[in-house]
Amino acid sequence: MDIRASTVLPAERRPVTLHTADGLGLVGELALPAGTDPVATLICLHPLPTHQGMMDSHVLRKASFRLPALAGVAVLRFNTRGTTSRHGTSEGEFGEGETERHDVAAAIEFAEFEGLPRPWLLGWSFGTELALKWGCDPEVAGAILLSPPLHRATDADLDVWARSGKPLVALVPELDDYLRPAEARERFARVPQAEVIGVDNARHLWVGEPYVRIVLDEVVRRVAPGAHPLPTEWDGPYEKDVL
Template sequence: MTFDPASFVFTQPGAPVAIRASTVLPARRENIEITTEDGKVLVGELALPESGEITATLITLHPLPTHGGFMDSHVYRKASYRLPALAGVAVLRFNTRGTHSLRGTSQGSFEEGIGERYDVEAAVRFAVDRGLPNRWLVGWSFGTELALMYGAVEPVASAVEGAILLSPPLHRATDVHLKEWAASGKPLTVLVPEHDDFLQPAEAAERFSLVPQARLLGVDGAKHLWVGEKYAARVLDEIVDDVTEAGAGADGLPREWAGPFATAA
């Protein structure tokens, strides 16, 4: 069965509650379908603020699907649970071609980051067509390769403000793609875990020196998958700081919530 985000049951606590991995804050959530130029139908979810203006839009590109990556990879799931309520940020998540999650399975099959170009373009086009403002690519692991390869060239480049990369391995993305980002002048923030399995901060600083406007942050103690609430929360703080005018605040996003909330299974 396809998961229905309307099935979350919200309750009003008597006192503020700690925001945990399974805490779902209020948002307008809908299952979506995105059709690519080569005819594939991709499944996803769009989470919007319940009210007020949308401060930014995240178009998320998930980790490698052949190694367990999908739209529900935990940092993106937490972004969709929290950021519409805490920061007014819209979160668009989707499964690239051939990828399966509780939402369903996107048509097609894994194409090593080549055919996925159409997936990136289609997701950005969907966000534009829906009138979602201040659009940013957010890539994680394999998703950073897609952001780097296709985010600084048309038709994507003119439709996004910039990109945020989580744990970039730089396996498929090359110096050519880095130089395209440099030439675009678009902001690029790179979060590199201290104990990453593929690219650690010192080497990342050397590789990304090709992009003068890149802002690289090494995160002490973190690993490639950002496991642990401490590290997931740090990622969300950095994202909100980059994409919104107000930012996450001096102490980061709130770690407690006093309004209605649900608990994910």
């Protein structure tokens, strides 16, 4: 069977609540490989909630549907403060990327408490800003950035990552609305270990199964290289997403 946009592969999935230092409960879901320990963890940071970004934004949703089974990777998704998805609404209000520092910290702390191995941040658009500003934590192995706009994140934030030496990978669509590959390479040049990958013909929202596969392949190449490249077919049980 070909793996399609709606394919949901087996995993142990459970709802979770993240608790922030400023007293909020954030709605989330943890997807674990079925019957085996994960080899790495993705902490997903979603696009801008004022523009319909949420934990169910399609690339993050598909990561949770596929990567536990295909790559042995645990996937933690959650709604930042004030954000709604089909999983529910997180407490609080949108904080323009500032009070969300507590949300990022809560997710990292949850991964540590659960004993999840090698947590990587996977940020998309607004989520890349949160990763760059608040995610360079000792517990974090590295970060993968999808469509980074570099609006809120500053050179000072990039310098923190530069000093850390932690891997920083930016997947930049050729036709992005905010930051395209040539400019991205200039901006990220101050982070010696940063890798900027331009993706031909892709756009900010990564619409289309071919682009989702490129993203997930590049993610797995970093966090679970033994599972790269990801297969495009599946012979076992599966479900279909109803979203």
